[in-house]
Every structure is written in C-alpha cells, then in structure tokens.
Amino acid sequence: MNEFVSGADYNIKENYNLFLLVDMDYFYVACEIRRNKSLEGKPVAVFHAVGERGAILTSNYEARKMGIKSGMSLSKARSVPGVIFINADMDYYLKTSNEIFSFLKGFGELEQVSVDEGFILIKGNYEKAYELAESIKQNIKEKFDLPCSIGISYNRVMAKLACEFAKPNGIFVIRRSEAQEFLKDVEVSKLYGVGEKTTKILNSLGVYKVKDLFSIDPSLLRSKLGDKASSYLFLLAKGEDPYKYNKEEIPKSISTINTLEKDLDKEEILEIVFSMVYELSSELQTNNLVSKTVTVRAVYEDFDNQSVSFSLNFYTNDYKKLFEVAKQLVNKLDNKKIRKIGVGFSNLKKLTEESLKNY
Ligand code: TTP
Ligand code: MG
Numbered sequence: 001m002n003e004f005v006s007g008a009d010y011n012i013k014e015n016y017n018l019f020l021l022v023d024m025d026y027f028y029v030a031c032e033i034r035r036n037k038s039l040e041g042k043p044v045a046v047f048h049a050v051g052e053r054g055a056i057l058t059s060n061y062e063a064r065k066m067g068i069k070s071g072m073s074l075s076k077a078r079s080v081p082g083v084i085f086i087n088a089d090m091d092y093y094l095k096t097s098n099e100i101f102s103f104l105k106g107f108g109e110l111e112q113v114s115v116d117e118g119f120i121l122i123k124g125n126y127e128k129a130y131e132l133a134e135s136i137k138q139n140i141k142e143k144f145d146l147p148c149s150i151g152i153s154y155n156r157v158m159a160k161l162a163c164e165f166a167k168p169n170g171i172f173v174i175r176r177s178e179a180q181e182f183l184k185d186v187e188v189s190k191l192y193g194v195g196e197k198t199t200k201i202l203n204s205l206g207v208y209k210v211k212d213l214f215s216i217d218p219s220l221l222r223s224k225l226g227d228k229a230s231s232y233l234f235l236l237a238k239g240e241d242p243y244k245y246n247k248e249e250i251p252k253s254i255s256t257i258n259t260l261e262k263d264l265d266k267e268e269i270l271e272i273v274f275s276m277v278y279e280l281s282s283e284l285q286t287n288n289l290v291s292k293t294v295t296v297r298a299v300y301e302d303f304d305n306q307s308v309s310f311s312l313n314f315y316t317n318d319y320k321k322l323f324e325v326a327k328q329l330v331n332k333l334d335n336k337k338i339r340k341i342g343v344g345f346s347n348l349k350k351l352t353e354e355s356l357k358n359y
C-alpha cells in the first residue's frame, strides 16, 4: 500500500500504528533558561559536582559549538571562557519533567523512557501524526516555555532515529516506504543501541554507514559481535525493531558503561558514577522496577578489568541509596588508572508493596 498521502489521497483510510518520540531539547539547560530569561542566547552548561570534582550533564547549542558536551569534566569545561556554568537542580528538572509527562498523557498511550523523552503511540496516518506533533510542540512551548523535538515513524527505533534528525526544535518523519532509502546513508553509530564499542568494531571492518553493512561478509560480523548483536544490527539496518519491547518483561539487569576522556584514579570517577547511577535509577523508576544488587565494573589502563558487586537486603530505586552502594564498590577497586567505568543494577523486580518493605 502506498503510505504517502497527499491532499488528493486524503480520503484513503489509513490506520497504522505510529510512534512519536518526544525529546526535550538541551533539557536541564532549557529548564534553567525558562526561569532566568537573561540566559537566553548565551552558552550555558549544567553540571553535577561531588566535592571538588564535577561533570557536565548537558549544554545548549551555543555551548556545544564551543566544545562543551555531556560527560566532559567540569575542570576541562571551565577552561573554555565565556560559558555560564550552573549547578544541577535535579528537583526542579524532575518536577518539570513530571509536569510535562502528565500533560503528554492526554495525547495518546504514553511510554516515558527517560527524564526528558517518551513515546506516544497512536493509530492513524502520517499526516495525522504530524498534526499531532505540531500541536504537542506548540502546547509544550506555550504551557512550559520549553523547546522539544519530535520524531515520527512506524516503530520505536525509527521514531528515535527520526528525532535525532528533528533536533533541535523540529519535527521529522520517516515513513515505512522511505525507510530503506533513508537508512542507507545514516551512520551506524546513530542506530538505537549501537554504542561506542560496537561503532569502533564496525569502523574497523570498514562499516561507517548503514549501507556498508550489506557489503561485508555476515559471518565476519557474527564472529566480531556475536550472533545476537549482529542479528539485531541487521534488523536495525532494515528499519525493524529488534528489541521486542514488552512492558511486562523484566530485564535481568540494566547497565551503562562510559569510556573516560582520560584515564582517572578511582577517587576521580565518583561524579561520573553518580550520573550513571542517577540515569539507571530513573530508568528503574520509569519502568516501575526496583533492584537490590549493584555492580561496578572497571577496565584499567592495562585493559585488565575488575567487577565488584554488592546486594542490599532490600529492594530500592532510590538513587541516593544506590549511589551509597556504588561508592563503597568504587572504593574496593584496585589502585590503578581507570579507562572505562560501568555500573549495573541486577536482581530486578516490579515495584510492589511487598518489595518496599524495609525501604
Ligand atoms: P538528552 O535528551 O540525551 O540530552 P539533552 O536533552 O540535554 O539534549 P538534546 O537536545 O540533544 O536532547 O538527556 C536529557 C537530560 O539528561 C539532559 O538534559 C541532562 C541529563 N543527562 C545527564 O545527566 N547525563 C548525560 O550523560 C546525558 C547525555 C544527559
Ligand atoms: Mg533531550
């Protein structure tokens, strides 16, 4: 069926499952600008600090142009003159996020995936989805005075990709019928779930764009990435969603890993670990999950690696409690320079009254 609908085709009945991914633009900084208009148009970054050390959580486009990016150490960022640095006010951002997502619930079935993004599932055609997106953007601007971008497509991974192309402050549609053509020239690193590590491996095989994937030997890819990751990658490259998202499914664990800008001592990684714990805790909260086991994994400068875990005797999704555990675990790491640091939560279960005993 032809999915392009022009005015003339308007009476064709189309009823697809469509996904809108709404993601707020430079969210924490935008929250700051909204309550202090004198910041508008200036380069601004929000940071989080533990003691003397800090990391950049996000920056607006003016600051990004000057090289200030998420994850950068505050000391390095501060060496760039003319940037305004603001200490993170998590309570304010979370309150704003809650208000935005309560409002978005009115537009369709909502799946919040992080502090500043969520999918809205609708049935209809792309024109209807586009009009809805325009109305959402306008409403968020009027009610919250905040910019956002919206990606529209036929599954979650493609809506997420569309949103990348919508940024900043735009709407971008990828129709199923255009997806193959569109994907060809997309960089593999932009595919959902393809991180830095996979990108490096792919680049080493000469794969930079999605189309390059189809010209290499699939068995070579499988030997480098494993069967599961390579089959996922091929599905993504074809515009399909391999994640078979199921709201009722409880993952065994959730984790995140960061390659440090430069090798650091364990005393120097706490603020990064904090932001990782914070990110994972919000993922737990969003999915109504609690965890009792925290794992910290370090890859050292000599590529040796170490993994340390601790299980609480209760379940929680409170980032403060989980960070306390992570801090103790970091303390147990070897006294060697660290290249990469990972944090994981396991022993997950749905948040119930029962799991909150001893909370
Ligand atoms: P993002 O949506 O990834 O980034 P953003 O909203 O700042 O910018 P963009 O316009 O590109 O979407 O993340 C949402 C918020 O989460 C961000 O404002 C700050 C926080 N965050 C961290 O705390 N640490 C991080 O490493 C990243 C990437 C984001
Ligand atoms: Mg965002």
Ligand code: MG
Pocket (backbone or CB within 6 Å): 023, 024, 114, 116, 117
């Ligand atoms: Mg986001």
